[in-house]
Amino acid sequence: MSAPILTLTIDGRQVSGLASETVLQVAKENGIAIPTLCFLEGLSATGACRLCMVEIEGSPRLHPACVTPIQEGMTVTTDSKRLFGYRRAIVQLLFSERNHVCAVCVANGHCELQELARAFGIDHIAFPCRHPALEVDASHSRFVLDHNRCVLCTRCVRVCGEIEGAHTWDVKNRGIRIQIVADLDTPWGAAATCTGCGKCVHVCPTGALAEKGKSMAEMRQKRPFLPYLVANRAEERK
Amino acid sequence: MPAQESIESPPEDTRWQLVDRTMQRLDHRPEALIETLHAAQDAFGYLDSATLARIASRLRLPPAKVLGVATFYNHFRLKPKGEHTLSVCTGTACHIKGNDRILAWMRERYCLAPGDTTQDNRLSLVEVRCVGACALAPVILTDGAITGKKSFAETTTIIREWLDDAP
Numbered sequence: 001m002s003a004p005i006l007t008l009t010i011d012g013r014q015v016s017g018l019a020s021e022t023v024l025q026v027a028k029e030n031g032i033a034i035p036t037l038c039f040l041e042g043l044s045a046t047g048a049c050r051l052c053m054v055e056i057e058g059s060p061r062l063h064p065a066c067v068t069p070i071q072e073g074m075t076v077t078t079d080s081k082r083l084f085g086y087r088r089a090i091v092q093l094l095f096s097e098r099n100h101v102c103a104v105c106v107a108n109g110h111c112e113l114q115e116l117a118r119a120f121g122i123d124h125i126a127f128p129c130r131h132p133a134l135e136v137d138a139s140h141s142r143f144v145l146d147h148n149r150c151v152l153c154t155r156c157v158r159v160c161g162e163i164e165g166a167h168t169w170d171v172k173n174r175g176i177r178i179q180i181v182a183d184l185d186t187p188w189g190a191a192a193t194c195t196g197c198g199k200c201v202h203v204c205p206t207g208a209l210a211e212k213g214k215s216m217a218e219m220r221q222k223r224p225f226l227p228y229l230v231a232n233r234a235e236e237r238k
Numbered sequence: 239m240p241a242q243e244s245i246e247s248p249p250e251d252t253r254w255q256l257v258d259r260t261m262q263r264l265d266h267r268p269e270a271l272i273e274t275l276h277a278a279q280d281a282f283g284y285l286d287s288a289t290l291a292r293i294a295s296r297l298r299l300p301p302a303k304v305l306g307v308a309t310f311y312n313h314f315r316l317k318p319k320g321e322h323t324l325s326v327c328t329g330t331a332c333h334i335k336g337n338d339r340i341l342a343w344m345r346e347r348y349c350l351a352p353g354d355t356t357q358d359n360r361l362s363l364v365e366v367r368c369v370g371a372c373a374l375a376p377v378i379l380t381d382g383a384i385t386g387k388k389s390f391a392e393t394t395t396i397i398r399e400w401l402d403d404a405p
Contacts, residue, residue, distance in 0.1 A: 167300030172309040183301045184287045184294075193300060 009075045017070050024052055024065040027078060034078050035087055035119065037094075037112060038153035039066045040203055042226040043162060049094075049153055051087055051116070054078050062086070088120045096127040098134065099148040100206070106219035107207030113151060114206075137182075139189030142212055143201050145180065150208040152178055156200035163229055168194040180208075199225075253281040254292075261296055268299050271307055275314055284315040312366050320355040320362035322381055324397065329368030331375035339390050340378065341365070347394075361401065 003019040010027050017026035022045070027034050037049040047064035054065045057075035065078070077083070094100075094113060102108050134147035154171060157180065161167040168191050172181040182191040201209040202221045210219040260277035264270030274297065278289050285308055294304040308314045326337050326344070344350050344363055352365035371377050374386025378393060380400045388396065397403075 161300070167302060170300065170302030170306040172306055174310050181302060181305060184290055184305050193302070 006070055006072045008070050008073060011076070011078055019070065021070055022066055023054060023063070023068045023070055023076055026070055027065065027076075032078055034065050035116060036066060037116065037151065037205060038155065040155050040159075040226065042230040043155060043158040043203070046154060046158070049090070049151070051090055053083060053086060055080060055083065084120070088122065089126075091116045091120055091122055092125050092127055094151050095122075095125050096129045097132075098150060099129075099131060104216055105149060105207040106210040106214045106216060107149070107204075107221075108217035110217070110220050111207060112205035134179075137188045138212070139187035140194070140196075140212075141189060142196065143188070143198065144210050144212055145182075145188055146208050146210070147179055148208075149206045150180055151206055152180070153205055154180075155203040155205065156180065156209060159199045159203045159226070163226070163233070164195060164197050164199050166193050166195050166197075169200060256281050257293070258296075261293075266297055268297055271297055271299060271304065272311075275304075275308055279314060284318050286316070312364065315364075317353070317355065318359075320359050322360060322401070323362045323364060323379075325364045325366045325369075325379040325382075326352070327367070327369050327371075327375075327377040327379075328365050329372065329375075331372040332368075332377050335376040336390055337376040337378070340376070340393055343390075343394055344397075 003021075005016050006019050007014060007016045008026070009015070010023070010030065010032055013030065013032070015026055015030045017029065024034055024036070024039065024045075034054065035051045037051050038047075039045055039049075039052065045066040047067040050064060052065040053062040054068075055077040056063050056068075057077075062083070065076075091113070095117070100113065102111070102114055105111065108114070132148075136147070137145040152171070157167075157169040157171060160169045168182050169180055172179055172185065182188045183193055186192075188194065198211075201211060202223065202225065204210075204221065207219055257274060257277045261270055261274050264273060271293070274293050275285065278293060279285055282289060290304050290308060291301055293299075294301040297304075308316065324344070326332075326340050328337055328341070341352065341363075348356060348361065348363070350356060350361070350363040352363055355362040366379075369377055369379065369384070371384060371386060374384070376388070376393070377384060377386045378397070379385070380397070385393070385396055
């Protein structure tokens with residue numbers, strides 16, 4: 001039993017996909033690049049970063065491609081002056097919200113936020129930076145959490161809950177006070193649910209989660225483990 | 239995976255009966271979380287980490303999730319409440335009408351930030367996001383009693399009179 005095949009237009013090209021697929025998946029299969037940050041293949045999509053917003057003909061608002069299912073005959077535009085402006089502003093706002101100092105960051109050169117900034121030609125931040133004084137949690141024996149570099153994509157929360165099954169991470173508070181939190185606001189090293197697997201460290205798009213002892217630009221995330229784990233889990237469930 | 243270490247921790251307290259009954263009534267389903275947090279706050283006045291840990295293990299929820307929900311809603315308190323509570327609305331309308339100044343004044347006058355309680359446990363300051371009375375902006379609630387449509391000077395006088403803090 002498979003989902004019916006639907007046809008749609010993305011950036012003027014006729015493409016098709018299964019009814020269960022999202023705009024982002026179909027675009028990717030057809031070699032159309034949509035910028036993403038919170039999305040990671042293998043994890044559930046949340047539509048948190050809003051970078052994958054696309055225009056859909058007949059709708060006045062924008063839609064996040066990662067959580068929008070395809071529909072028969074829909075016409076999608078993934079790149080326009082308007083979208084470029086919004087995406088550029090989003091990346092700048094992410095920079096202004098916390099302390100993203102690339103020059104001294106462990107992820108310098110391997111950072112998805114940095115790559116996005118480069119892709120959008122961001123050479124300065126048009127918004128006043130908040131420079132919040134945030135903590136660095138180095139209580140874990142092998143890993144460090146630096147809230148200053150966190151973009152709140154919640155990849156760590158999802159990989160911990162969905163793949164590792166430990167759900168050590170979650171998000172506390174709301175609005176501007178949001179922070180990633182382990183267990184009951186416990187220091188990471190004292191979190192009883194943490195298995196120390198390090199999956200969160202390797203899905204982090206920035207230098208917020210890193211291995212201890214890494215110096216500037218030395219933190220390289222090992223991403224390929226995720227599709228492999230997801231495939232194996234799917235096999236087990238059959 | 240719920241934390242296991244918390245099961246034996248809090249000593250049997252009769253106040254837990256009410257909370258346990260709420261969880262039982264809802265069949266210990268994970269969706270019972272908000273209802274249970276309400277019951278626990280009614281019973282204990284606030285939610286400390288031992289309470290949250292116990293609720294997490296009873297409902298088989300990750301502790302981080304329970305904390306996330308408890309901190310998301312302004313209604314839930316993680317610290318004990320003072321004798322009196324001043325709630326300042328910081329919804330859009332109240333913010334524009336000057337409640338940010340009230341919060342700054344509270345910080346200056348009583349050294350209170352939203353969520354804090356004074357040293358003598360007399361006053362708690364809470365920030366609320368919209369009480370649904372935007373037409374009365376800026377809105378403050380003194381022990382639940384609503385006051386609105388007042389200037390900055392009038393509001394501070396009301397707060398001082400309410401607290402017997404003669405200007």
